[in-house]
Structure formats: structure tokens, C-alpha cells
Amino acid sequence: MFILGFQPCYSQITVGPKDNLTESKYDSRLLMHYSAEELNDFKINNSLKFTTIEYYYTRSYIFEALSCTNCEPISLKEFDISKFEDYRLPNSRYELTLEKLGCKITLLSIDEMEYKPFRYK
Numbered sequence: 001m002f003i004l005g006f007q008p009c010y011s012q013i014t015v016g017p018k019d020n021l022t023e024s025k026y027d028s029r030l031l032m033h034y035s036a037e038e039l040n041d042f043k044i045n046n047s048l049k050f051t052t053i054e055y056y057y058t059r060s061y062i063f064e065a066l067s068c069t070n071c072e073p074i075s076l077k078e079f080d081i082s083k084f085e086d087y088r089l090p091n092s093r094y095e096l097t098l099e100k101l102g103c104k105i106t107l108l109s110i111d112e113m114e115y116k117p118f119r120y121k
Helices: 036-045 047-059 081-087
Strands: 061-065 094-098 103-107
Touching: 036 047, 047 081, 081 094, 081 103
Parallel strands: none
Antiparallel strands: 061 103, 094 103
């Protein structure tokens, strides 16, 4: 005869708002332009807008850090693509070497972009 025993396992559960998203849950590149509250609202009420914003600021370009001297290198998390948007071309990629920032960026063409910001629709 076997006697099975088990010990209860307790864990603390914190109950709060349904989607209590803090700024740390969003990429810093998004937070340069939108508050965490705005992003949360888009994510809940307009998922296409949220996805388009997230795509634009994080995946509509290729970032490559370069070794440099006499420069102030910028990290990917600090990079703001909107400052270079005027260089984006309709059907070919555009490459910029930013020596003072210690990086090279390649903007995807408008045609390549999976989610296009409103200005390109």
C-alpha cells in the first residue's frame, strides 16, 4: 500500500490593473516618441498602429556599431531613426556611415518595409 503525500505550495499573487505595463516593458526607441500609456493604449485598441510604430522604430533599418576614435558612440537603444528618415528611398536601401556616432545604418526601402508608416501609404 502506498500513501501519497503532498505538501502545499504557496506563492504570492499580486492583483493589479489588467495590463499594468511600465516603461521598462517597451523599447527605449519607442519611448523617445510615445509614453508607455500611449503605447499600451495602441496595443490594446489599435494593434496595427502599435505594430507599425514598433516596426518603424526598431526594424525598418539595419544598425551596425563601428569602432571609432574621437567620437561619441551611440548604442542601438539610443538610436532614433526618425532623424534620418528623409534619406529613405522608395525602392532601394540607403546606407549612411555616421562616424561621429560610431555607427553605420542602412535604411530599408519603402517597398521593403513590412509595415509602412502613414506617410508612405
